Amino acid sequence: MYRSILVFTGLLLCYNTSHAQRHKITYEFPPEMSEPIRVEYLKQWEKGKVLYELNCAQCHNTGTGRKAVVPDFTPEQLKGYELRVSNPKHESDIPETRVTTEELGLIMTFLYYKKKNK
Ligand code: HEC
Structure with a gap:
């Protein structure tokens, strides 16, 4: 009994992760970028992604949920x-008090290195 519950949960998990990955937003760093720099940029990229979702996605993404598409700027x-x-939308919605200069920099890193949409 326990065993079948475990197998079932395992299958569900597999299905969910493989499905989610199909629409996953990913990055593309230039091949000449050195490993230590890449590691650092990736951390910033991940932070920028979260900040973008919080501050920009509502106006700029097309589609929603797993089908969300981040534009190629x-x-x-x-x-x-x-x-x-x-x-005007930016002046009213993303002032310095809401998105700091540092945060905007991280968002730029995210958008700049985001893999282009096909
Ligand atoms: C309240 C809605 C709104 C929010 C929030 C918003 N934008 Fe925009 N954004 C716009 C509109 C409207 C335009 C101008 C029309 C267009 O290009 O879509 C625009 C234009 C842009 C452009 C193109 C600028 C150009 O020179 O052509 C970029 C890049 C951009 N936004 C990035 C961002 C980023 C990054 C954030 C989050 C920090 C953000 N936007 C938040 C509405 C918004």
């Missing part, structure tokens, strides 16, 4: 200091 669009005042 161009490097020209990813200039944090200009971004804050680039349009």
Whole structure:
């Protein structure tokens, strides 16, 4: 009895993780980036991802849940200091008091190295 419950739970877990991974947002660092730098950037990228979800996704993602798509911004669009005042929505919704300059930098790292949508 216990054994079958365990097997069943195991199968459920497998199904859930493989399904979730199909839509997982991932990163792409340049191949010439050295290992220690990559490790550091990955930490920042992960933080930026969380901050993006909290502060930007509601306006910029298309789709929801596992089907959410983060847009591919161009490097020209990813200039944090200009971004804050680039349009009225940003002026009202992402002021310094809500998203600090440091946080905006992390979000830029996330968006910059996010793997491009197909
Ligand atoms: C309240 C809604 C809203 C929020 C929150 C928001 N944005 Fe925007 N964003 C807009 C609108 C509206 C535009 C202008 C139209 C467009 O390009 O979609 C825009 C434009 C942009 C652009 C393109 C700028 C350009 O020069 O073309 C980038 C990049 C961007 N946003 C990033 C972000 C980031 C990063 C965050 C979170 C820190 C964020 N946005 C939060 C609404 C929002």
